[in-house]
Amino acid sequence: MLAVKRSISQLGYRFGCKILPxxxxxxxxxxxxxxxxxxxxxxxxxxxxDFLDNQVLEVNVTDLQIRLRVSKRDAAFVRALADVEADSTISANFADFLAIASGREDPDTLFFQRRLCLGGQTEIGLTVKNRLDAFDRSRIPQWALRWLEVIAAELAVITPKYRE
Amino acid sequence: MQLALGPAQYYWRRNDINHFYEAMLSTPLDIIYLGEVVCGKRHELRAADWLERARILAEATDKQIVLSTLTLLESNADLNWVRKICDNGNWLVEANDMSAVQLLSEARLPFTCGPAVNIYNHKAVEHLMSMGMVRWTVPVEMGSQQLSGVLNACEKKPEVEVFAYGHMPLAYSARCFTARHHGLDKDNCAYRCMEYPHGLPLASQEGEELFVINGIQTLSGEAVNLLSHYPQLCERGIDILRLSPQWQQMAPIIDAFDRARRDDLDPQLLPPGVDGYWCDRPGLELIARSGIATSE
Amino acid sequence: MELVCPAGSLPALEAAIDNGADAVYIGFSDETNARNFGGLNFNDKNALRALERIRNRGRKLYVAINTYAKPDSFTRWQAAVDRAAGLNADAVILADIGLMGYAQRRHPDLALHLSVQASATSAPALEFYRQQFGIRRAVLPRVLSLKQVQQLTAASCVELEVFGFGSLCIMAEGRCHLSSYITGESPNKNGVCSPAKAVEWRKVANELETRLNGVLIDRFADHENAGYPTLCKGRFIVDGKRQHALEEPTSLNSMALLPELKAAGIKAIKLEGRQRSPAYVSQVVRTWREAIDQVLQHGDDFLVKDRWQETLAKNSEGKQTTLGAYDRPWQ
Known part of the structure; x- marks a missing residue:
């Protein structure tokens, strides 16, 4: 059963790495x-x-080559224009982002190990990190949290930790 | 404005120390601080030797002699050294940590506070004055604006002394960096800091002079120089300028500041140094270049 | 022995409580505390929630107001003390004697702890703070050897708390201006060491460069671990040699000394890391809870378990953990 689950995740992950870019x-x-x-x-x-007002934050999922570009205007997050350079960049692979999101790993730990990288204005990246740490997880539906934890745990096993 | 010679930061040989202070007698300094402030292991001059030095100098001059205490106390031996200085019976003492403040106030003696005692506001100044503080040497990282804020808010002011020339003491550690540089630990340091009478420079990988290593102490890579701010220092009600002992060329530094107080200010007499802290900027910046700085 | 744990956010505070903290220390989100980082710490709303959770679980809440008040905004620091007193916090952790005087007069029942930022390392220094301001406990700077800690505990007039684990500050806390020399902001004045706004990470060729206000602190090759961009942990040139002239990125871990610290009469162990995530707090607090319980139950038979060591090593800044100044050869 475990082996089947693992090969499904592996297949999904490889498919993502191929298709998404x-x-x-x-x-x-x-x-x-x-x-x-x-x-x-x-x-x-x-x-x-508010510190994100008119700033562009880029979240870079390295292995999937996804770049999420977020800004903020009038009390809402918005997509940043494609041709605007990011003020701050946070990069890591998908597994490590999920590990942070699911509370498995501490972002500073990943940072020390060079698995999480900050670029541009460090203060924006640091503040985002701290704000997300402060997010009250009890506001996420239980089922979603559980799924997040399961997928994070799976990916932590199948994704290579360091960029080769 | 009075001129003070701060306590020596580096580890010099006994004879060199004695010659250095003898040479200071003929300078226009008003105040001389004496004593070991960095490392309790340094033994060219122990507490009793510094007291003896104070006695000899006091007999030869009417400059004010002040004895300075160690800044970072770790062992009982360090504390005993501080006790001996505080119990000297004759001279005013500069307290460089709260141990000395406590010992001096218990003995109901007046004292001065050195730049490593954390006094950042008027409430702290007033409290220490109530315990006997008569003079305050401002923390090196405090800018002129914050200092004015403190002084304006004080009902009663102590004498105010500002670190005006020399490499600024920035940090103290349990670890001896000079020993570490030579692959030695502190207990077996072989007193290697004596080989560096003006410290061991530390530069960035791009060659920028950042700090000076001096045993357990880290000093600024550049010397502070507030000579061009002399008019503003007077205006702000500063009573004393501290000039930090240099291995060489101390007399011209004293002379340049002495000229300033005789209305003959010439900033070109000394290398520019840095003045960032005084201008409420990063300490390594140089804001007033060569000319005379005008107050805002 | 009390386990005093860090929390920079509400989830971190919950993680500390859930994993066995006896007390949690927090700060308000401004320059009144020494972890004044963007997005970190507690506003009034969250501080109230924190208190509620602490009280529900029977733990203690300490509020760190451990920077030095500025003369023109002294009221901000006063207000922080008032807010902590209003919360009914179990203690405030202070460093500034101006502020201690205020706290003592205005809130005589509020317990005062002396912050590590005050750098009290001798019996007379501790006596000064007790006599003048009635402090009940002092946190010792990370500059003393084990023997010195033992001697000081024997001579001290107040309870002592020491650091157990966390990023290692090698300078005497509160007596380091390296950060302000390069950036203009320091722990004493602004509650930050190497403020994030002055930090720049840049990939140059095969190396990762880190700069502080333009000054090059270090270059990391691809395989090397990184550390916080503080000056004391950079690589510099001394006498022609490129080296960690002051310190390598390293964490302090005094777990192996727990029996000795307990025997010496140390009243509390502090864990560093208000800037870290709830994940760090959970793992580190749980590990220390188990270790302290082990010491309390088995005393001299205490041995640091491999599992604890692994967890702490994983969460450390730098690869290794050392005893720091507790161990003389380090000095």
Whole structure:
């Protein structure tokens, strides 16, 4: 059973690595930003993300070659224009992003190990990291959290830790 | 404006120390601080030797003699050294940490506070004055704006001394960096810091002079020089300028500051150094280039 | 022995409580605390939530207000003390004597702990803070050897807390201006060492360069681990040699000394890391909880388990963990 699950994840992961880089822009970006706006509405309302006003943050998922470009305008996250250079970049592979999101790994630990990289204005990247650490996980539906943990644990095994 | 010779930071040989201070007698300094402030292991001059040095100098001059205490105390031996200085019975003491403040105030003696005592606001100044502080040497990282803020808010002011020339003491550690550089640990340091009478320079990988290593202490890579700010220092009510002992060329430094107080200010007399801290900027910056700085 | 744990956010505080913290220390999100980083720490709303969770679980809450108040904004630091007192915090951790005087007069029942930033390393220094401000506990700077800690504990008039684990600050805390010399901002004045706005990471050829206000701190080859961009952990040129002239990126881990620290009478062990995530807090706090329980139950038979060592090593800055100044050869 375990072996079957693992080969399915491996297949999915390899498929993602092949297909996603071929797309002009990641179709999930709109959905992702929408999700951020719903989940972080309290923080947005409290002005906790105002530091992103008119700034472009790029989240770079290295192995899948996905670049999420996020900015903020009028109390909402928005997609950044394609031709604007990012003010700050956070890069890691998909497994490590999921490990952070699921609470498996500490971002500073990954940073020390060179698995998480910050570029551009460090302060923006650091503040984003701290704001996301402060996110109250009890506001994520239990089933979603469980899935996140399962996938993160799977990927942690099948993804090579270091860029070769 | 009075001119003070701060306590020596580096480890010099006994004879060199004695000659250095003898040479200071004929300079226009008003105040001389004496004593080991960096490392309790340095033994060319122990506490009793510094007291003896103070006695000899005091007999030869009417400059004010002040004894300085160690900054970072670790062992009981360090504490005993500080006790001996505080119990000297004759001279004013510069407290460089709260141990000395406590010992001096218990003995109901007046004292001065050195730049490594963390005094950043008027409440702290007032509290220490209530315990006997008569003079305050401002932390080296404090800018003129914050200093004015402190002084304006103080009901009663102590004498105020500013670190005006020399490499600034920036940090103290349990670790001896000079020993480490030579692959030695502190317990077996072989007193290697004596080989560096003006410290061991540390530069960035691009060759920028950043710091000076001096045993357990780290000093600024560039010397601070507030000569061109002399008019502003007077305006801000500073009473004393501290000039930090240099291995060589101390007399011309004293002379340049002495000229300033005789209305003959010439910033070109000394290398420019840095003045960032005083201008409320990063310490390594040089804001007033060569000319006389005007207050804002 | 009390286990005092860091929290930079509400989830981190919960992680600390869930994993066995006896006390959690937090700061307000401004320059009144020594981890004044963007997005970190507690606003009033979250501080209240923190208190509620602490009280529900019967733990203690300490508030660190451990920077030095500025004269023109002294009221901001006063307000921080008032807020902590208003929360009914179990103690405030202070470094500035101006602020201690205020706290003592205004809130005589509020317990004062002396922050490591005050750098008190001798019995008379501790006596100064006790006599003048009634401090009940002091956190010792990471500059003393084990023998010195033992001597000081014997002579001290107040409870002592020491660092157990975390990124290693090699300078006497509160007496280091390296950061302000290069960037203008320092722990004492601004609650930051190497402020993020001055930090730049850049990939140049095969190396990762890190700069602080333009000054090159280090270059890392691809296989090398990175550290926080602090000056004391950079690689510099001394006497023609490129080296970690001050310190390598390293974490302090004094777990092996727990029996001795307990025997010496140390009252509390502090874990560093308010800037770290809930994941770090969970793992490190759980490990230390198990270790302290082991010491309390088995005393002299205490041995550091491999599993604990692995968890701590994984969460360390730098590959190795050392005893730091507790161990004389390090000095």
């Amino acid at each position: 071929l797309l002009p822009s990641w179709p999930g970006e709109v959905a992702f930003i929408k999700l951020l706006n719903t989940r972080l509405s309290e923080e947005l309302h409290d002005g906790l993300f």
